Amino acid sequence: MLSQQDMLEAERHGKQVRSIYVYEAPVRLWHWVNALAMVVLAVTGYLIGLPPASVPGEAAEHFLLGYIRFAHFTAGYVFAIGLLARVYWALVGNHHARQIFMLPITNKAWWSEVLFELRWYLFLEKHPKKYVGHNPMAQLMMFFFFTVLAFGMVITGFALYSEGAGLGTWSDRLFGWVLPALGGSMQTHSWHRLGMWIMMSFVLVHVYAAIREDIMSRQSLISTMVSGWRMFKD
Amino acid sequence: MTETFYDVLRRQGITRRSFLKFCSLTATSLGLGSAAAPRIAHALETKPRTPVLWLHGLECTCCSESFIRSAHPLTKDVVLSMLSLDYDDTLMAAAGHQAEAILEEVKKKYKGQYIVAVEGNPPLNEDGMFCIQGGRPFVEKLKETCADAKAIISWGSCASYGCVQAAKPNPTRATPVHKVITGKPIINVPGCPPIAEVMTGVVTYMLTFDRIPELDRQGRPKMFYGQRIHDKCYRRGHFDAGQFAEAWDDEGARKGYCLYKMGCKGPTTYNACSSMRWNGGVSWPVQSGHGCIGCSEDGFWDKGSFYDRVTQIKQFGVESNADQIGGTVAAVTGAAIAAHAAVTALARARNKNATNGE
Numbered sequence: 179m180l181s182q183q184d185m186l187e188a189e190r191h192g193k194q195v196r197s198i199y200v201y202e203a204p205v206r207l208w209h210w211v212n213a214l215a216m217v218v219l220a221v222t223g224y225l226i227g228l229p230p231a232s233v234p235g236e237a238a239e240h241f242l243l244g245y246i247r248f249a250h251f252t253a254g255y256v257f258a259i260g261l262l263a264r265v266y267w268a269l270v271g272n273h274h275a276r277q278i279f280m281l282p283i284t285n286k287a288w289w290s291e292v293l294f295e296l297r298w299y300l301f302l303e304k305h306p307k308k309y310v311g312h313n314p315m316a317q318l319m320m321f322f323f324f325t326v327l328a329f330g331m332v333i334t335g336f337a338l339y340s341e342g343a344g345l346g347t348w349s350d351r352l353f354g355w356v357l358p359a360l361g362g363s364m365q366t367h368s369w370h371r372l373g374m375w376i377m378m379s380f381v382l383v384h385v386y387a388a389i390r391e392d393i394m395s396r397q398s399l400i401s402t403m404v405s406g407w408r409m410f411k412d
Numbered sequence: 413m414t415e416t417f418y419d420v421l422r423r424q425g426i427t428r429r430s431f432l433k434f435c436s437l438t439a440t441s442l443g444l445g446s447a448a449a450p451r452i453a454h455a456l457e458t459k460p461r462t463p464v465l466w467l468h469g470l471e472c473t474c475c476s477e478s479f480i481r482s483a484h485p486l487t488k489d490v491v492l493s494m495l496s497l498d499y500d501d502t503l504m505a506a507a508g509h510q511a512e513a514i515l516e517e518v519k520k521k522y523k524g525q526y527i528v529a530v531e532g533n534p535p536l537n538e539d540g541m542f543c544i545q546g547g548r549p550f551v552e553k554l555k556e557t558c559a560d561a562k563a564i565i566s567w568g569s570c571a572s573y574g575c576v577q578a579a580k581p582n583p584t585r586a587t588p589v590h591k592v593i594t595g596k597p598i599i600n601v602p603g604c605p606p607i608a609e610v611m612t613g614v615v616t617y618m619l620t621f622d623r624i625p626e627l628d629r630q631g632r633p634k635m636f637y638g639q640r641i642h643d644k645c646y647r648r649g650h651f652d653a654g655q656f657a658e659a660w661d662d663e664g665a666r667k668g669y670c671l672y673k674m675g676c677k678g679p680t681t682y683n684a685c686s687s688m689r690w691n692g693g694v695s696w697p698v699q700s701g702h703g704c705i706g707c708s709e710d711g712f713w714d715k716g717s718f719y720d721r722v723t724q725i726k727q728f729g730v731e732s733n734a735d736q737i738g739g740t741v742a743a744v745t746g747a748a749i750a751a752h753a754a755v756t757a758l759a760r761a762r763n764k765n766a767t768n769g770e
Contacts, residue, residue: 227721227735228673232656237652240654242652242653242654244652244653344638345638358710362680363680363709364677364709368734372737372738375741382746383745390752394756
C-alpha cells in the first residue's frame with residue numbers, strides 16, 4: 179500500500195520536480211544519534227565480553243572496565259529511548275516514518291517490487307527504479323535486521339542490565355523474566371552478543387547499499403538523511 | 413506426639429522461670445505489651461515442632477554432606493531442637509519396614525502440617541525404574557509423600573533443576589521436583605551442593621515465621637539467591653579496574669586478579685558464596701583461585717566450558733560461540749559486499765564503454 183503510493187509519487191514527482199521532502203527532522207536526528215549509539219554499543223559490548231589486557235598497578239588507581247560498562251549502559255539507554263521516540267514519531271510523523279515498522283505483506287505489487295529489487299541487486303535488471311522512501315527490499319531488510327533485532331537487543335540488554343541493578347528495579351520488573359526464559363544469564367549473554375554481530379553485519383550491508391544506490395540509481399540517499407530532501411538526478 | 417519447643421527447652425535444662433522470663437522479654441522487645449507474653453508461652457508450650465521428611469532421589473548426597481556441616485546454626489540444633497527430622501534415609505537409625513512405616517505415620521498424623529525436603533530428583537523414563545527404593549520407583553514415593561505436605565524444599569541443583577543426571581542427553585529423563593509435583597509451595601535451594609548455612613537458614617526461617625521465605629521467579633529464596641556471585645565478589649575491584657588473570661600461573665593469577673577471562677561464571681550465577689563463603693566462612697572457590705563454575709544455575713553442565721567467557725551456543729548443534737558464528741556472518745557479509753561492489757564497478761564500466769561507443 180505504502181510502496182505503491184511511494185512509487186506513484188516517485189514517478190510523478192520524478193518527472194515534474196527535482197526533489198521531494200522524505201525524512202523529517204526527528205527521523206534524521208534519530209538516525210545519526212542511533213548510529214553513534216550503535217557504534218559505542220558494539221565496541222564497548224565487544225570489550226565487555228573480551229576485555230583488553232590487564233592494566234598495571236593497583237586496582238584502586240583504575241576503573242577501565244567500569245568506564246567501558248558505563249559507556250555501554252549509557253549508550254544502551256540512548257539507543258532504547260531513541261527507539262521509543264522513533265516509534266512515537268512513526269505514529270505522528272509522515273508515512274515514510276512508518277516504513278521500517280510494518281511490512282505491506284498482503285500487497286502483491288509490493289512483493290513483486292521486492293523481487294524486482296532482488297533482480298536489480300543480482301545484476302539481472304539493467305535500470306534501477308526510483309523510490310521516495312526505502313525501496314521494498316531495503317524495507318524488508320530494515321524491518322527484520324534493524325527493527326525486530328533492535329527490540330531484541332533492548333530486551334536482552336536490559337535483562338542483563340537488571341542483573342547488576344538488582345531485584346525489584348524497573349529493569350528487573352520489566353525484563354527480568356527474559357533470563358530464565360532464554361535458559362539463564364549465560365545464554366542471554368551469548369544471544370545478546372550474537373545479536374551484536376548480526377546488527378553489525380546489517381550495518382555493513384546498509385552502508386554499502388546506501389553508497390551504491392546513491393551512485394547507481396541516480397537519486398540521493400546519503401544526503402537525504404542529512405537534509406531530508408530526496409534529489410532525483412534525471 | 414512430637415515434642416513441643418517447651419519440652420525441648422526443658423530437656424536442655426532451662427527452668428520454667430527462665431522460660432517465662434524469655435517470653436516476657438520477647439513480647440516486650442517485639443512491642444506487643446504484657447498481654448502477649450502468656451500467648452507466646454502458650455504457643456511454645458503447645459506448638460509441636462514441625463516434622464520434616466527428607467527424601468533422597470537420584471543424587472550423590474552432597475547436599476546432606478553440606479547440611480551436616482552447618483555452623484550457624486549448628487546442624488545438631490536444627491535437627492535435634494528446631495525441627496523433628498522424622499525420616500532421612502541416610503541419617504536415621506531405623507531401617508527396612510520400620511523406617512518406611514514412619515512415612516505413613518507422619519502422613520496420617522500430620523496431614524498438611526509436615527515439610528518434605530527432597531534431595532535429588534525422580535527419573536521418569538521406563539516408569540521411573542532408574543531409581544528404586546523399598547522395591548518401588550522413587551517417583552511414586554515422592555508423589556505420595558508430597559501429597560499431604562505443607563511445603564516442599566528442593567535441596568540442591570538436582571531437585572531444583574536436574575543437575576548432572578539431567579545433562580544432555582539425560583538418558584533417565586531425570587526431572588526437577590517442581591515439574592513432577594504441582595499445587596504445593598516449592599522452595600528451590602540450588603547449588604551442587606547448596607551452602608550449609610543457606611540450607612539451615614531456609615529451614616530456620618520457615619520454622620521461626622511459619623511461612624516460606626520470599627521467592628524469586630525461579631522459586632529461590634531471595635535472601636540467598638537475590639544477587640550474583642560477581643556482585644559481592646572480593647575480586648570485583650580488579651574486574652572494574654580491568655585487571656585479569658589470563659592463565660592459571662601468570663602474574664595476574666598470583667596477584668589475585670579477577671578470573672573473568674578464565675571463564676569464571678560469577679557474573680552469571682546467583683548464589684551467596686561470595687558473601688557467606690563455605691565451611692563456616694573459611695573460603696570459597698574464587699578465594700582458592702578457581703573461577704565459579706555456576707553450579708547453582710539451571711543446566712550448568714550444558715552451558716559450554718567452565719573455562720571460557722564467550723562460550724558455546726548449543727542451539728547451533730556445533731560447538732561454536734557467539735564470536736565465531738557472528739564473526740563468520742560479518743566476514744561473509746563483508747566479502748559478499750566486496751564482490752558485489754567489484755561486479756557493480758565492472759558492469760558500470762562496461763556500460764559506459766558501450767555508451768561511449770555508440
